[in-house]
Amino acid sequence: MGVTIKDIARMANVSTTTVSRVINNKSEGVSESTRKKILDLVKEFNYQPNALARGLVTKKTKTIGLIIPDISNPFFPDIARGVEDSANDYGYNVFLCNTDEDLHKESEYINALKEKYVDGIIFTLASIPKYEHILDLIKSGIPVVMMDRFIESKDIKGVFLDNLEGGYIATKHLIDLGHRKIGCITGPLHTKTSIERYEGYQKALMDANITLDKSFVVESNYKMDGGMKAAEELLREKKITSIFACNDLMAYGAYKVIKACEYKIPQDISIVGFDDILISQMLETQLTTIKQPTYDMGATAAKMLIDMIEGKKVRKKIVSFKPQLIIRQSTCAIDRR
Amino acid sequence: MGVTIKDIARMANVSTTTVSRVINNKSEGVSESTRKKILDLVKEFNYQPNALARGLVTKKTKTIGLIIPDISNPFFPDIARGVEDSANDYGYNVFLCNTDEDLHKESEYINALKEKYVDGIIFTLASIPKYEHILDLIKSGIPVVMMDRFIESKDIKGVFLDNLEGGYIATKHLIDLGHRKIGCITGPLHTKTSIERYEGYQKALMDANITLDKSFVVESNYKMDGGMKAAEELLREKKITSIFACNDLMAYGAYKVIKACEYKIPQDISIVGFDDILISQMLETQLTTIKQPTYDMGATAAKMLIDMIEGKKVRKKIVSFKPQLIIRQSTCAIDRR
DNA sequence: CTGAAAGCGCTAACAC
């Protein structure tokens, strides 16, 4: 559909090689006059190089894949936006792939992306701890950057949040406010992120010489209803004065239960979440939470990937982002009770 | 990187033609034995066809482009998910492109997608009423499906929400509850969607024999702060008893102002929004609103596009989705005041 | 039922 490099060459009375040289700016050895002639023709006939043909010979497509669990999960749009913006800056396009954490879909996407010769892939793994296929992928030579969910392996590169630090500062904030009986609603404890946040909680307690009471810890599912159930359990004569929920959705579930029980937030019970999703600042009592720099994480992952693709030295194999405590209205000092 | 059709052909002692036939299931004329031999080899060596080479000759890439303003706008992730799911069902991959409603970026993406030979493009236009480039694109022959934002043109195909109906049922709901003094916070009135929602409001009033009071109508910007300003204006001795905000973000802005003024929702002022974004059901007083079937719209757009690509008869050129009234807690009958 | 040959549109040695 349209004019090819041959057409331009014929009209300019030059070879395709020469045309190729100028459209790729490898025009060291092209006279200014033929250069201009070609450029004029290109503009006049709106010549657009066929990326398939080009890719077939160069083995580069200026295309990357982004594989995530689910773009409609509020955690991912900002990441995706960061990735796409960076990619776009470097002239790359991005394939969006939603896996629903399904390993089969994950493999299918990997195959499709390989067939389409993407230059690299950014990955947020399924939380299931199974990733031989990823390791194989990396060994096959295609640049891969992991995001958010870590893999134990020497040759992994990636962008992660310091979840331990996040759990730590969330809990420390509560401790600094005078709380001693701090409940913890964790995510599923077979995932690294959940474990780390929980470890952060434990470390903060330890540093403050507070003994861990396991009955204050409830494992949940990162969902709202899970947060509700967990809060019901914690409220059952545990006498806790505060809760650290390992994500905002669960914090919101807890929030609803607490308010339904006629407790006041933060006077009766302080609560801190994790993620800083949009709703957190829209609640009646705005949620104190731990913010992840999602956009930056996406943007950094894409930059890193493209550096790898273009053979630049990638200094840091692992970039660790620091979470940030956002103090809002759902926490207060215990002596204000 | 890896084994090609030639390798398979050599190992099977057949021509590449034959291999091509079996991997593309055009194997009418291939004996069962060679067929099996080839399939075994394909599996053994994990042969993956090179999509670039294939696309170069077939002019088809099993790839579509999705051009939207901004994936981090909560309205779009569900749409994108619908698009991607449908595409995936048919074996297509999707390029994600964020334009920020910038016409220049829009054109750049169109060019890039054409160079990469996408089979079709799904579009949510910038709201600026300028779209010659889209019309050109369509004339160039590449299948295009519009989404959400309409263009006046015979040969347009697309998927839209019946925004007039949406404005109508929102307003009618208020009228049915006994309200007569109904404020309206519109979006920017140079966009078709905004105009239509506003027209729906007017039509509902007219059908109920309520005279339109223009002082009850405030044009705003679809953003939260715009909703706040508009609400402040409406609250200034207009004596309205209810507000129809043309999206949830503005409704939320109004909500905050109303509560800040110590009015009660819905007893003093009823409010209905539009979109049903996640936060609407998370507010202290859950928001009555108009829901758009975003996922379905995306999924339908992709199906439509792929049907066009694959030459199937597309019965409906325009699919109009009906909005749905979601009654929650922010509206009540006027006599309960 | 199978293969030979041409060609998609481009880039990359290499030669002049």
Next chain:
DNA sequence: GTGTTAGCGCTTTCAG
């Protein structure tokens, strides 16, 4: 400075 040639990996006539 510029052109010739080969070839990327595949599909598609056309012939047998």
